[in-house]
Amino acid sequence: MSKITIMDHPLIKHKLGIMRRKDTSTMEFRALTSEVAMLICYEATRELPLAEIEIETPLAKTIAYEIEGKKLCIAPIIRAGLHMSDGILKLIPNAKVGHIGLYRDEETLEPVEYFCKLPPDAQEREFYLVDPMLATGGSACAAIDILKKRGISKINFLCIVAAPEGVERLQKEHPDVDIFIGALDEKLNENGYILPGLGDAGDRIYGTK
Numbered sequence: 001m002s003k004i005t006i007m008d009h010p011l012i013k014h015k016l017g018i019m020r021r022k023d024t025s026t027m028e029f030r031a032l033t034s035e036v037a038m039l040i041c042y043e044a045t046r047e048l049p050l051a052e053i054e055i056e057t058p059l060a061k062t063i064a065y066e067i068e069g070k071k072l073c074i075a076p077i078i079r080a081g082l083h084m085s086d087g088i089l090k091l092i093p094n095a096k097v098g099h100i101g102l103y104r105d106e107e108t109l110e111p112v113e114y115f116c117k118l119p120p121d122a123q124e125r126e127f128y129l130v131d132p133m134l135a136t137g138g139s140a141c142a143a144i145d146i147l148k149k150r151g152i153s154k155i156n157f158l159c160i161v162a163a164p165e166g167v168e169r170l171q172k173e174h175p176d177v178d179i180f181i182g183a184l185d186e187k188l189n190e191n192g193y194i195l196p197g198l199g200d201a202g203d204r205i206y207g208t209k
């Protein structure tokens with residue numbers, strides 16, 4: 001079964017409180033999406049393997065560390081995931097980025113794929129798939145299907161707000177994918193929105209509603 005990590009850091013709780021408010025501006029919401037993603041990524045990368053290397057400081061030789069193992073790839077689900085990847089790239093600036101375009105059909109709530117562009121060496125990389133919202137789980141599961149079909153085997157999923165329904169579906173369909181969640185909310189409403197949630201993440205990031 002996959003590992004689920006729910007954030008309990010005060011900075012994440014504070015910033016999420018501002019994101020949830022209905023009167024938070026587009027500019028502030030966008031910046032906070034990136035900041036919270038960076039903090040979730042800090043937790044999600046906690047177990048990356050390290051190698052010891054010998055270096056020279058200006059005063060002496062010493063042992064330092066560098067991240068070893070698979071190279072990383074950040075994969076935002078367009079649109080709303082894009083601002084998460086901005087924040088994450090501040091922590092891991094040499095990661096590659098693969099984009100997955102999906103939208104949720106408003107009638108059926110089923111994800112529709114419209115774009116996928118991954119780095120040429122994607123199969124050799126560990127993936128951090130990012131999307132602020134895990135609601136029914138349809139988009140996350142479809143994005144993971146897309147990655148697995150292209151031969152990617154090590155995938156983590158990072159989101160800012162999740163519904164229990166989405167977590168359950170993701171764990172059931174992809175038990176090999178570890179999940180990192182900013183906050184686990186109560187439930188979905190009849191339109192597939194997370195309650196209490198923060199509304200439509202894409203619309204709030206881009207000011208489209």
Ligand code: PRP
Nearest residue numbers: 079080103104134135136137138139202
């Ligand atoms: C939102 C969100 C997720 C999806 C989550 O995107 O960013 O991708 O809904 O819902 P699900 O778990 O029920 O699939 P949306 O489809 O609204 O597209 P957008 O990012 O272009 O606004």
Ligand code: URA
Nearest residue numbers: 135193194199200201
């Ligand atoms: N997508 C969003 O952006 N928000 C939700 O609450 C559910 C899906």
